[in-house]
Amino acid sequence: MADGTGNRAREGGEYGRRQMGCRTGQATGREKAESYRTGQATGRSKAERHHHEGGEDERTARGATPCRTGGCDGVPEGGQRWRRGYEKKEERTEGERRTGIKPSSSPPSVSKPSLPVPRPILPSPAWISPFSIPPKPSTFTFPPVPCFQGFLFPRIRSAASQSPPRRYFFFSHRRRGFCAANQPSAQDPQRALDVFNSVALQRGFAHNDATYSALLLRLARARKLRAVDALLRRMRREPCRFHEAPLLSLASLLLSRRLAPPEAALRIFRSIPAIVRRRPSPRAVAATLNLLVDAGRFDLARDLLSRVEHPNSCVRNIVVKLHCKAGDLGAALRVLDEMRASKTAPPNLITYSTLMKGLCKQGSLKDAFHLFEEMIDKDRIAPDPLTYNVLIDGFCRQGRLDKASAVLSFMRNNNCEPNVFNYSTLMNGYCKEGKVEEAKKVFDEMRSSGLAPDAVSYTTLIGCLCRLGRVDEGIELAREMREKGCKADVVAYNVVIEGLTKGGRVGEAMGLLESLPHEGVRLNASSYRIVMNRLCARGEMERAVGLLGLMLGRGFAPHFAASNELLLGLCDIGRVADATVAFYGLAEMGFVPEIGTWARLVETVCKERKLWKLFELVDELIVAE
DNA sequence: GTAGGGTTAG
Numbered sequence: 001m002a003d004g005t006g007n008r009a010r011e012g013g014e015y016g017r018r019q020m021g022c023r024t025g026q027a028t029g030r031e032k033a034e035s036y037r038t039g040q041a042t043g044r045s046k047a048e049r050h051h052h053e054g055g056e057d058e059r060t061a062r063g064a065t066p067c068r069t070g071g072c073d074g075v076p077e078g079g080q081r082w083r084r085g086y087e088k089k090e091e092r093t094e095g096e097r098r099t100g101i102k103p104s105s106s107p108p109s110v111s112k113p114s115l116p117v118p119r120p121i122l123p124s125p126a127w128i129s130p131f132s133i134p135p136k137p138s139t140f141t142f143p144p145v146p147c148f149q150g151f152l153f154p155r156i157r158s159a160a161s162q163s164p165p166r167r168y169f170f171f172s173h174r175r176r177g178f179c180a181a182n183q184p185s186a187q188d189p190q191r192a193l194d195v196f197n198s199v200a201l202q203r204g205f206a207h208n209d210a211t212y213s214a215l216l217l218r219l220a221r222a223r224k225l226r227a228v229d230a231l232l233r234r235m236r237r238e239p240c241r242f243h244e245a246p247l248l249s250l251a252s253l254l255l256s257r258r259l260a261p262p263e264a265a266l267r268i269f270r271s272i273p274a275i276v277r278r279r280p281s282p283r284a285v286a287a288t289l290n291l292l293v294d295a296g297r298f299d300l301a302r303d304l305l306s307r308v309e310h311p312n313s314c315v316r317n318i319v320v321k322l323h324c325k326a327g328d329l330g331a332a333l334r335v336l337d338e339m340r341a342s343k344t345a346p347p348n349l350i351t352y353s354t355l356m357k358g359l360c361k362q363g364s365l366k367d368a369f370h371l372f373e374e375m376i377d378k379d380r381i382a383p384d385p386l387t388y389n390v391l392i393d394g395f396c397r398q399g400r401l402d403k404a405s406a407v408l409s410f411m412r413n414n415n416c417e418p419n420v421f422n423y424s425t426l427m428n429g430y431c432k433e434g435k436v437e438e439a440k441k442v443f444d445e446m447r448s449s450g451l452a453p454d455a456v457s458y459t460t461l462i463g464c465l466c467r468l469g470r471v472d473e474g475i476e477l478a479r480e481m482r483e484k485g486c487k488a489d490v491v492a493y494n495v496v497i498e499g500l501t502k503g504g505r506v507g508e509a510m511g512l513l514e515s516l517p518h519e520g521v522r523l524n525a526s527s528y529r530i531v532m533n534r535l536c537a538r539g540e541m542e543r544a545v546g547l548l549g550l551m552l553g554r555g556f557a558p559h560f561a562a563s564n565e566l567l568l569g570l571c572d573i574g575r576v577a578d579a580t581v582a583f584y585g586l587a588e589m590g591f592v593p594e595i596g597t598w599a600r601l602v603e604t605v606c607k608e609r610k611l612w613k614l615f616e617l618v619d620e621l622i623v624a625e
Numbered sequence: 626g627t628a629g630g631g632t633t634a635g
Contacts, residue, residue, distance in 0.1 A: 244626090245626050246626085247626095248626050248627090249626045250626095251626095252626065253626095281627090282627070283626085283627045284627080285627080286627030286628070287626070287627050288627095289627085289628095290627070290628065312627085313628080314627045314628050315627075315628085316628090317627090317628040317629080318627080318628055320628085320629095321628070321629080348628090348629095349629075350628050350629045351628085351629085352629085353628095353629035353630075354628075354629050355629095356629090357629070357630080384629095385630080386629060386630050387629080387630085388630090389629095389630040389631070390629075390630065392630090392631090393630070393631070396631095419630095420631085421630055421631050422630085422631085423631090424631045424632075425630070425631045426631090427631085428631060428632070431632090454631095455632080456631055456632045457631080457632085458632090459632045459633070460631075460632050461632095462632095463632065463633065489632090490633085491632055491633050491634090492632080492633085493633095494633050494634070495632075495633050495634095497633095498633070498634080524634095525634095526633070526634050526635095527633095527634095529634075529635075530633085530634070530635095533634095533635065559635050560635085561635060562635075
């Protein structure tokens with residue numbers, strides 16, 4: 001797995017030091033420990049304070065290898081001073097405490113301020129407060145060291161210390177330092193990794209499943225895939241017991257966010273025996289197979305399938321999906337036949353829905369409906385709203401809206417109340433045909449049946465109104481959506497932004513682009529591109545440059561074609577300076593102009609006699625080549 | 626985090 005974060009050396013270094021032993025990493029580790037210590041000095045546990053206060057000679061303290069978590073980093077200087085003061089205080093006599101003057105027999109020393117005579121904290125035993133009930137004398141005593149999910153570890157000592165006394169300090173997985181990988185506040189995955197490595201340097205310590213799981217996901221989200229790999233390798237050697245679920249979550253995260261190629265899911269699956277020390281469960285097989293099929297890697301899915309001895313209904317359903325996605329409906333129907341003949345893996349609603357969807361996609365609606373009837377008659381399986389939805393969508397996509405509507409009525413008459421999905425699928429069918437009034441009727445029907453339209457239902461109708469040029473009605477609906485407490489997602493906002501843009505209300509669209517992120521809405525590249533494309537197409541370069549600044553500043557780049565159009569448009573109106581600035585901004589996002597755009601840029605700069613800019617451009621051209 | 630459904634888009 002590749003890591004594009006530029007932190008390879010650091011990750012590798014940390015991991016390498018762990019491999020070689022803690023002393024190799026001592027020098028750099030101490031530097032990092034310094035930064036942690038400042039943040040954690042006040043959060044030390046009682047047990048740890050006990051350790052520091054416990055009296056250790058200075059030679060040992062200096063020679064001790066720091067554990068680099070901050071809380072146990074040798075004995076800090078402040079701690080030493082504090083301890084010395086404490087020892088001196090114990091040596092003082094009653095007379096010294098009163099006068100602050102040492103007797104003449106004592107060795108000469110630096111004069112110290114006298115300490116006040118301690119006053120009794122408890123009231124006189126003769127008087128008992130009416131608010132305090134004296135506790136019953138109890139024989140119960142707390143154990144000397146609290147030990148909750150934690151361990152006692154011998155302190156790591158340097159080779160110089162000859163006869164190390166067995167002193168222990170306490171660490172718990174619950175402690176903040178240990179759980180840094182789990183803390184939502186630990187946004188920096190590198191820091192989480194550093195803390196993880198630091199703690200693991202303790203002899204005899206082992207991280208647990210939860211810590212590994214949290215760190216794996218955090219690193220994966222940050223695209224630190226080399227570190228993820230290293231962690232997975234390390235898990236094979238850990239003594240603690242791991243579960244499958246975190247590994248499956250990791251595979252799902254990597255593939256769903258396209259952080260890693262599909263092979264990564266298969267590698268994780270194959271690592272299960274070494275890490276979990278068990279054969280992969282049927283659940284793990286199904287999860288991995290499903291990820292591979294969803295990623296379209298049928299070759300890898302088939303490879304995995306060839307090793308599955310007794311596929312259950314779930315695995316077979318995924319195989320049905322595989323064949324449907326690959327367009328081999330014959331093979332999918334053969335799997336259905338096998339399932340019908342099988343007692344251990346019979347077909348179920350999901351088998352039929354998947355197959356019906358595949359048939360609808362191929363336009364074989366008749367076969368899909370036939371299968372639907374077979375499911376009810378032959379296998380005695382009652383359809384649910386989801387199965388009906390496949391049929392509604394199938395009929396809608398063929399423009400047979402009467403049939404789709406009839407399915408909805410059929411559902412009601414057959415004891416299956418339609419849900420929001422069913423209504424919005426039918427609405428979408430009407431919307432695609434431009435029949436917004438019928439769509440509105442379905443929308444009202446949905447509400448009168450007691451269902452609250454969701455963001456998708458609203459978006460479907462808003463989009464339709466905007467496409468028909470009824471932008472104001474669409475915006476009014478968007479307002480109503482907000483008033484009714486239905487939270488709009490980025491798709492809903494994009495539909496509104498597009499409606500505004502098409503309706504010539506670019507200023508309002510740009511206003512939304514500017515303000516929505518401040519209101520907590522996470523826009524995506526499409527949100528900005530919808531407007532940028534429009535501006536470029538209409539030659540509104542002034543606004544386009546402004547929008548470019550906004551989107552580049554937020555980490556979004558325009559579409560490739562729009563970027564070229566923007567540069568050409570700026571050259572056309574002689575805005576050389578803007579064109580150059582825009583070019584550098586786009587280049588930073590990885591944009592390389594078309595050859596024609598290069599030529600135009602160079603030509604315009606030459607005409608303007610801005611030769612120094614020309615040289616810069618040529619330099620960029622050489623780098624790009 | 627074992628399997629099936631509806632929305633936008635250069």
